[in-house]
Amino acid sequence: MNPGTIKQILLITDGCSNQGEDPIAMAALAKEQGITVNVIGVMEHDTIDEKGMKEIEGIAMSGSGVSQVVYAQKLSQTVQMVTRKAMTQTLQGVVNKELRQILGDSKSVEDLPPEQRGEVMEVVDELGETVNLDVLILVDTSASMKNKLPTVKEALLDLSLSLNARSGNNQFGVFVFPGKKKDVEKLLDWTPQLESLTSIFPKLTTGGITPTGPAIREACAYFKKKRSLRSLLSRDDEQYFEESM
Amino acid sequence: MMMNSTLKNLCKVSPGTIIEGKWHHHRYTILKELGFGANGIVYLAQFHNQRVALKMSDNGMSIISEVNVLKSFAKVQGSSLGPSLVDVDDWVQRNHTISFYVMEYIEGPDLLSFIQQKGNGWTEALVLQLLSDLDTLHKQGWVFGDLKPENLIVMGPPPRIRCIDVGGTTIQGRAIKEFTEFYDRGYWGLGSRKAEPTYDLFAVGMIMINMAYPKRFNKTTGGLNQLRSMIQQKPELKKYEDIILNALQGKYQSAKQMRMDILQGIGSQAKSVVPPAPQQRTRISVKTQRYSPKPSKRRKGGWVETTLIVTIVSVLYFLYIFGI
Numbered sequence: 001m002n003p004g005t006i007k008q009i010l011l012i013t014d015g016c017s018n019q020g021e022d023p024i025a026m027a028a029l030a031k032e033q034g035i036t037v038n039v040i041g042v043m044e045h046d047t048i049d050e051k052g053m054k055e056i057e058g059i060a061m062s063g064s065g066v067s068q069v070v071y072a073q074k075l076s077q078t079v080q081m082v083t084r085k086a087m088t089q090t091l092q093g094v095v096n097k098e099l100r101q102i103l104g105d106s107k108s109v110e111d112l113p114p115e116q117r118g119e120v121m122e123v124v125d126e127l128g129e130t131v132n133l134d135v136l137i138l139v140d141t142s143a144s145m146k147n148k149l150p151t152v153k154e155a156l157l158d159l160s161l162s163l164n165a166r167s168g169n170n171q172f173g174v175f176v177f178p179g180k181k182k183d184v185e186k187l188l189d190w191t192p193q194l195e196s197l198t199s200i201f202p203k204l205t206t207g208g209i210t211p212t213g214p215a216i217r218e219a220c221a222y223f224k225k226k227r228s229l230r231s232l233l234s235r236d237d238e239q240y241f242e243e244s245m
Numbered sequence: 246m247m248m249n250s251t252l253k254n255l256c257k258v259s260p261g262t263i264i265e266g267k268w269h270h271h272r273y274t275i276l277k278e279l280g281f282g283a284n285g286i287v288y289l290a291q292f293h294n295q296r297v298a299l300k301m302s303d304n305g306m307s308i309i310s311e312v313n314v315l316k317s318f319a320k321v322q323g324s325s326l327g328p329s330l331v332d333v334d335d336w337v338q339r340n341h342t343i344s345f346y347v348m349e350y351i352e353g354p355d356l357l358s359f360i361q362q363k364g365n366g367w368t369e370a371l372v373l374q375l376l377s378d379l380d381t382l383h384k385q386g387w388v389f390g391d392l393k394p395e396n397l398i399v400m401g402p403p404p405r406i407r408c409i410d411v412g413g414t415t416i417q418g419r420a421i422k423e424f425t426e427f428y429d430r431g432y433w434g435l436g437s438r439k440a441e442p443t444y445d446l447f448a449v450g451m452i453m454i455n456m457a458y459p460k461r462f463n464k465t466t467g468g469l470n471q472l473r474s475m476i477q478q479k480p481e482l483k484k485y486e487d488i489i490l491n492a493l494q495g496k497y498q499s500a501k502q503m504r505m506d507i508l509q510g511i512g513s514q515a516k517s518v519v520p521p522a523p524q525q526r527t528r529i530s531v532k533t534q535r536y537s538p539k540p541s542k543r544r545k546g547g548w549v550e551t552t553l554i555v556t557i558v559s560v561l562y563f564l565y566i567f568g569i
Contacts, residue, residue, distance in 0.1 A: 076426065077426060084422075085304075092306060109305075109306075110305060110335075110342060113268050114268060114312070114334060114344070115333075117305075118309055118312060118316070121306055121309040121310050124306065125310065125416075129419045129420065158431070158432070161431045161437070161438060162420065162431070162438050163420070164437075165419075165420035165421065165431075165437050165438035165439045165440075166419070166420040167418075167419070
């Protein structure tokens with residue numbers, strides 16, 4: 001079984017969007033393109049208001065990803081947990097689909113007796129270790145995020161440490177929103193290492209609006225760019241996840 | 246698929262609830278909650294006349310993954326790696342299916358509470374027990390992963406350390422599944438998150454440090470320097486300084502190696518009363534030398550004394566000569 005590359009957007013924010021398209025709709029659009037959207041809400045001492053909570057859960061739900069709201073100190077552990085959990089979910093989706101082809105339409109892993117489920121889980125574990133993973137990280141840099149940014153940087157470095165312990169390949173890209181001139185700005189192009197963030201992150205300016213929706217749309221487009229570039233270069237037709245969920 | 250709060254609430258069951266399995270039809274009566282973590286809730290339950298621990302989770306796959314580990318442990322003859330597995334099943338409740346597994350109930354205080362109650366004298370014995378369990382586990386191709394005092398229960402009597410949560414247990418060579426920052430070498434900038442025996446031994450080093458700092462401490466500069474200075478501030482850690490630092494730096498290739506060093510250390514402590522035997526001069530001789538700066542200091546003090554007396558006498562002598 002070759003599951004190709006897993007594509008994820010990881011959105012790190014601390015509240016509600018207030019500009020541009022509905023982020024929940026954009027997440028649904030991402031899902032249709034085979035991209036999972038995960039959301040992490042960062043709190044400090046305050047809590048995120050109900051509207052913000054609803055949006056965070058909504059984005060993850062329609063982007064078939066995972067959401068979690070945490071205090072800034074817990075960010076590192078959460079970022080890697082959310083990413084891995086979403087990856088496992090996607091892989092389960094792929095395995096489920098294969099199973100359905102073998103066992104018939106209504107069957108899924110949960111319908112198997114626990115004994116056989118164990119063997120399926122070993123396959124999922126194995127895939128999780130070896131599959132290639134592309135994560136596009138979207139960082140909210142609106143004014144309220146200012147003092148959380150150092151923690152976000154730490155968490156992202158930690159994420160690359162976790163994922164690079166796998167034998168599969170990883171590619172990370174980092175976008176921030178709002179950008180200096182546009183809604184979204186590219187901070188880091190696809191790279192397997194996030195170390196370069198250490199020098200870029202402190203220079204970030206925060207402030208302004210929160211265009212979460214446009215940011216997700218832009219992120220999806222960026223996966224496409226990467227794909228077309230890749231096919232130009234190597235012509236390797238990878239199998240993507242479009243219909244797997 | 247979601248981290249759904251309603252599904253999480255389904256795992257919250259009150260004492261007295263009867264959990265009946267869909268596949269094997271065993272009935273478990275919930276007695277009380279034992280603890281919860283990222284991966285689910287563990288309950289104490291009654292099964293016939295036996296008390297068991299029952300873990301359920303909204304994430305069925307993580308349950309199955311842990312069951313796989315426990316099954317693999319069960320194949321090791323006479324092992325005490327993790328609790329023994331009793332049953333795996335699904336519980337159907339209000340149209341939702343919750344996966345659970347049932348295991349041996351390991352009763353006792355966690356490692357830190359035990360040490361606090363019974364005193365530091367137990368440290369070595371328990372760490373040695375832990376290391377021999379880890380050695381067996383590593384030989385089976387696993388790495389425990391999320392090793393921390395909360396996951397270590399001292400059952401007994403006689404006191405015996407046991408690992409209880411296999412949620413982080415990973416096949417060697419893969420990426421560690423689950424970890425806790427304080428015990429994770431990646432967090433301290435001292436290594437990767439690849440599942441290797443050295444990963445667990447780092448955690449053992451941190452657990453030893455944790456015994457002297459029950460409230461743990463925060464990362465400031467991180468790296469070896471911070472940890473070294475934390476070790477040096479506590480006399481009860483200083484005697485194991487070399488061993489802990491070796492573990493933190495990944496210098497022990499196996500748990501057995503670390504175990505041997507601790508055993509030798511115990512020998513050298515006893516031998517600091519009796520002079521060390523000449524054939525065991527390696528590590529021990531370094532230790533005894535470190536403990537013996539006192540006599541040389543006294544000799545230095547003696548020199549100072551002598552010179553002082555000589556000077557005073559000669560000054561007096563000169564005064565006596567020129568005074569007259």
